[in-house]
Amino acid sequence: DAGITQSPRHKVTETGTPVTLRCHQTENHRYMYWYRQDPGHGLRLIHYSYGVKDTDKGEVSDGYSVSRSKTEDFLLTLESATSSQTSVYFCAIRGAGPNTEAFFGQGTRLTVV
Amino acid sequence: SQQGEEDPQALSIQEGENATMNCSYKTSINNLQWYRQNSGRGLVHLILIRSNEREKHSGRLRVTLDTSKKSSSLLITASRAADTASYFCAAGGQGAQKLVFGQGTRLTINP
Numbered sequence: 631d632a633g634i635t636q637s638p639r640h641k642v643t644e645t646g647t648p649v650t651l652r653c654h655q656t657e658n659h660r661y662m663y664w665y666r667q668d669p670g671h672g673l674r675l676i677h678y679s680y681g682v683k684d685t686d687k688g689e690v691s692d693g694y695s696v697s698r699s700k701t702e703d704f705l706l707t708l709e710s711a712t713s714s715q716t717s718v719y720f721c722a723i724r725g726a727g728p729n730t731e732a733f734f735g736q737g738t739r740l741t742v743v
Numbered sequence: 744s745q746q747g748e749e750d751p752q753a754l755s756i757q758e759g760e761n762a763t764m765n766c767s768y769k770t771s772i773n774n775l776q777w778y779r780q781n782s783g784r785g786l787v788h789l790i791l792i793r794s795n796e797r798e799k800h801s802g803r804l805r806v807t808l809d810t811s812k813k814s815s816s817l818l819i820t821a822s823r824a825a826d827t828a829s830y831f832c833a834a835g836g837q838g839a840q841k842l843v844f845g846q847g848t849r850l851t852i853n854p
Contacts, residue, residue: 665844673831673844673847675841678842688841689843720785722785728835729791732786732842734786736785737785
């Protein structure tokens, strides 16, 4: 398996609290992605990174921020969690080059109550 | 957006039959990728077809790409119960770092 780890794997938090999810890779891949997966919506891109300190928004970025201070770590922060952010969050990594595949983490199940 | 859109959303067939899933996308691409997701797990890469390729095989998988129609298909031959999963396509755009997925096709193989 590709060296990608998400933490925590499960989390329950209260509405209005900040939450940070971590994605850690040992592959030295350039690109890192955060997705959320909800029934009926497939995978939706939240934010992605194309290098240290280089990030960009995806299609559902409102309410989320990211940081990448090191190649190996990509953090996703829910600034003030809402019930609509209850979801399964997946991190993915991909090497440089136009024809490279992505490797996914096992996911983090977040419940906002 | 390079987003892939899969069709059908759900497919149920008998073991041993072939399963075909389709994907459409909107813009120019470098490649089209197919992934599989077992329930509760992350996605796993199956196959990548480049924009200058028309067909690619990998074991029981056959992928075609028609750039003029902006569409791709994934054929799984001689299906097995273990093929039950959701299948997603993702369009890798030209010069773009984004990898955007569709809603997926949920495939059920009945024994």
